Structures are given as structure tokens and as C-alpha cells.
């Protein structure tokens with residue numbers, strides 16, 4: 150479509166057939182939408198609909214089948230020309246579906262004009278991926294990854310003319326290692342089909358590869374890491390799927406595939422985890438010591454149970470009620486506007502994350518200047534903890550729809566550090582139950598929460614071992630419980646659960662890297678009235 154005088158974008162308006170009737174169809178480039186309305190007087194009119202061009206999946210010329218041709222007596226004599234528009238239809242609970250509408254007319258030229266105009270507009274959607282690298286974990290979750298991809302996702306990618314290279318993983322770390330070998334720069338994105346563990350693998354491969362190619366040493370805990378602009382798409386097929394749920398609002402393969410197709414982009418904070426100047430892992434969701442570490446450790450032996458293993462190990466770990474002694478030092482996140490006790494959550498277009506993005510851009514501008522991160526204050530807390538959870542995002546998942554920290558932000562450059570101190574089993578149960586209802590899980594005297602940009606943890610055991618290396622008695626006989634010297638119960642360390650993988654060290658140093666990577670997502674959308682397929686709105690509102 151050519152520009153109108155004054156740079157205004159044009160409208161294409163035609164009377165086109167839809168079903169048995171004629172509708173007024175408008176392609177309004179200025180407002181970025183395709184709309185169709187029943188031109189009959191309001192009392193007799195049917196639905197009026199519109200779809201944003203950014204949410205059109207594809208347009209195709211269509212041969213009307215026999216049933217569709219039965220649209221009126223006179224049309225039987227004439228050759229009809231038709232095209233189908235496939236678009237995103239928004240359903241309840243953030244679920245997206247692919248819907249379609251077929252318009253027809255007798256004028257072949259008009260039909261082609263519409264197809265061409267729509268295709269040109271789709272071509273202009275520059276954030277849409279054309280070529281993707283897909284990794285499928287056939288053993289994640291309920292072992293449905295391959296079937297989910299082939300039946301639900303691949304047909305949508307092909308409808309949207311996205312070409313794919315698909316790798317079905319044969320062992321753990323296959324995807325990660327592969328990402329260090331292939332030419333990643335020819336792809337517009339990498340898709341992982343699996344759970345949080347599979348996402349973590351792909352993220353480590355991609356972020357690690359970018360650092361390697363940029364000459365950054367990941368072992369340096371103070372290194373300024375290079376942002377990864379190749380987006381990752383998650384097709385959920387795992388046991389928890391917390392990253393997908395927290396960034397899309399639902400764990401649903403079709404919804405995620407559609408977010409990839411329309412080229413959504415959601416920046417994400419990533420924490421680096423080090424031990425003694427050695428890089429251990431990155432984390433985007435949960436770094437959990439104590440309760441969640443113990444669940445993970447126990448559940449690894451029960452992988453054959455599938456997603457149920459977390460319920461079994463969760464119950465067992467709850468009954469064991471272990472607490473761990475240690476010291477946490479953290480740097481508060483002073484740069485961010487929010488607080489973990491906020492009532493509002495991070496949503497699409499979040500202004501708190503936008504503010505952090507601006508700050509990051511400013512930091513990059515004066516990249517010559519050293520930022521005084523190391524000099525900022527550290528706060529130190531010693532204690533006995535049932536759980537230490539550091540979350541970069543809410544960690545919402547089907548088990549806990551508002552997550553471990555409902556007000557955490559996806560891309561604000563901070564993590565919420567939740568400390569659950571030693572308390573009774575009953576109080577801990579009350580705390581856990583609040584993960585599943587609307588009550589405030591931080592409103593307990595034994596729970597503290599801080600928004601941080603970095604933290605360190607040392608367990609009491611490793612502190613003692615370091616300060617008493619010559620204490621032969623301890624070395625030989627192990628450590629004894631200080632509270633009950635006579636009971637001889639061994640004090641052991643817990644394990645860190647890092648996005649569903651265990652870490653070997655209990656002493657760790659963690660730093661949040663603001664918006665280090667990007668996902669094919671847009672954050673959780675507010676439930677707005679005009680959400681549902683943009684239909685049933687009045688014509689006056691629309692046109």
C-alpha cells in the first residue's frame with residue numbers, strides 16, 4: 150500500500166463475503182489492525198471483530214470447498230475467490246489459540262490485492278523469527294515432548310512459514326554442547342521443548358557461547374557479561390514448567406508456539422553462581438537451599454515417577470523438617486523501584502522493568518566508567534533456616550499460581566531473597582499453604598524477604614571447617630549437633646537447587662545480571678475486557 154499525502158498510512162476498505170453475508174472489511178495500517186463489521190443497522194448486525202496485524206499468523210489464498218460454496222444461490226454460477234486469515238484468538242487464563250476467518254469475493258484482482266496487502270504488512274513485522282533451532286527432550290515431564298512438538302507446534306510453525314532445524318536430544322547436555330558447535334548466528338531464535346531443566350541447558354549453551362565468542366571469562370564473578378540477543382522459546386513439556394508459566398501466564402504448548410510466531414520479546418534477569426572464583430551455573434527461576442534443595446535431591450532418585458516425584462519428595466522433605474545453619478551476606482537492590490511486598494505484580498510492559506532497562510542502557514553508554522557495585526553496603530544475617538530461596542521471577546507454576554514471590558520482576562535486575570527461619574512444622578505448613586492461596590506468604594514472623602542484586606551464602610559447617618581445619622577430632626568423627634550434643638545427629642549441608650539442578654557446593658556467590666537474555670514471550674498480560682479475540686465490540690468503538 151502506498152503512503153497517503155502527509156505520511157498517513159492508508160486503509161483498504163472493501164465489501165467482502167464472510168459466510169453467507171457481505172461484510173465491510175478494513176485493513177487499517179495506521180491503527181495496525183484488520184477489522185470486519187456487519188454493515189446492517191445495529192439491531193440486525195452480527196459480531197464486529199478486529200485483530201491486530203501483529204497477531205495475524207498468516208494469510209493464504211483459499212479454494213472454497215463445497216460447503217463453503219453453498220453461500221447463496223447466485224454465487225453457484227460465478228467463480229469465487231477467497232483468502233483465509235489465520236490469527237491469534239485469546240481465550241481465558243492467558244491461553245492463545247489459532248483461529249481463522251475466510252473472506253470471499255467475485256473479483257480476482259480484489260482478492261489478490263487483499264492477500265498482497267496483508268502479506269506486505271506481515272513482512273514488515275521485523276521481530277518475527279524466520280529460522281529456528283529446536284531442541285526436543287524426549288524424556289522430560291511425562292515424556293510427551295516429541296509428540297507435543299510434532300502434533301501441536303510444527304504445524305503452526307509451518308503455517309507461519311518458519312523453517313526449523315530440529316535436534317532430538319540423546320543425552321543430558323546434548324543441547325548445551327551442540328550450541329557451542331553450531332553457527333548460532335544464522336538463527337532468529339532457539340526453541341526448547343521440555344521443562345525448566347531443558348531450558349536451563351539451552352540457556353547455558355547460548356549465554357555461555359556468547360561469552361566465549363566475546364572473550365568473557367565466566368569464571369570471573371565480577372565480569373560484565375554480554376547480553377544474548379538470540380531469543381529462546383519454551384514449549385512446555387516438563388514437570389514444573391515454572392519459567393514458561395511465570396513469563397506467559399500458562400503452561401500450554403500452543404500458546405507458547407504462538408508467542409514465538411508473533412515474535413514476542415521478554416528480557417529476563419539471569420543470576421550467575423560462583424564458588425571460589427569458579428563458575429558453577431546460571432539461574433533464572435529458583436536458587437533454593439534447605440527445603441527446595443532437599444526435595445530436588447530426593448526426587449532425582451525418583452525420576453521414573455515423572456512429575457509426581459515432586460509431590461512424593463515434597464511430602465517426605467516436609468516431614469523430615471530439617472533446618473540448616475549458615476550466614477548470608479547480601480547487597481540490597483537500591484536501583485529498582487519495587488519491593489517484594491508490593492501488591493502489584495510484574496505484567497506485560499511493566500514500568501519497573503522498563504526503568505531498569507533504561508538504567509542498563511545508560512550504564513552501557515558510559516561503559517568506560519567503573520560502577521561502584523563492590524563498594525556498596527553488604528548486610529549480614531546469621532541463623533538457622535528451613536529454606537533460603539532466591540528467585541529472579543515470581544516462580545509461579547501450576548502448583549503455586551502466584552509463586553514463591555508474587556511481586557518479583559522478570560527484568561528489573563534484582564532477585565527476591567526469602568529466608569524462612571527455623572519454626573514449628575505446623576507454622577511451616579501454614580507458610581507453604583499460602584503459596585497456593587491468596588494470603589500473604591511473607592506475613593509471618595519467621596519469614597523475611599529482601600530485594601537484592603547479589604548475595605553470598607556460607608553454611609555453618611563449611612565456616613567451621615574453614616576456621617578449624619586443624620581440629621582433628623571434628624575431621625575424624627564428623628560434626629555433632631550443637632543443640633543436642635548427646636544425640637549425635639550429624640549436621641549435614643543441604644544442597645542448592647538451581648532451576649531444578651543440584652549444585653555441588655553449599656558456599657556460593659550470586660550476582661543478578663539485569664536482562665542478560667531474552668525470551669519469546671511478553672510477560673503475563675493484564676486481564677483486559679477487549680482481550681477475547683477482539684470480538685463482540687461495538688462497531689462505533691472499533692472503526
Ligand SMILES: Nc1ncnc2c1ncn2[C@@H]1O[C@H](COP(=O)(O)OP(=O)(O)OP(=O)(O)O)[C@@H](O)[C@H]1O
Nearest residue numbers: 289290318319320343344345346347387388389390
Ligand atoms: N535425551 C535425554 N536423555 C536424558 N536426559 C536428558 C535428555 N535430554 C535432556 N536431558 C536432561 O533432562 C533434564 C530434565 O529435563 P526437563 O527439564 O525437560 O524435564 P523435567 O525435569 O521433567 O521438568 P522440570 O525441569 O520442569 O521439572 C534436563 O536437565 C536435561 O539436561
Ligand SMILES: CCCCCCCCCCCCC/C=C/[C@@H](O)[C@H](CO)NC(=O)CCCCC
Nearest residue numbers: 345389391434435459463548549581584648649
Ligand atoms: C500443603 C500444600 C503445600 C503445597 C506447597 C506447594 C508449593 C509449590 C511451590 C513450587 C515452587 C516451584 C519453584 C520452581 C522451581 C523450579 O526451578 C524447579 C525446576 O523445575 N522445580 C523444582 O525444584 C520442583 C519443586 C517442587 C516443589 C513441590
Ligand SMILES: [Ca+2]
Nearest residue numbers: 418541558563
Ligand atoms: Ca528479577
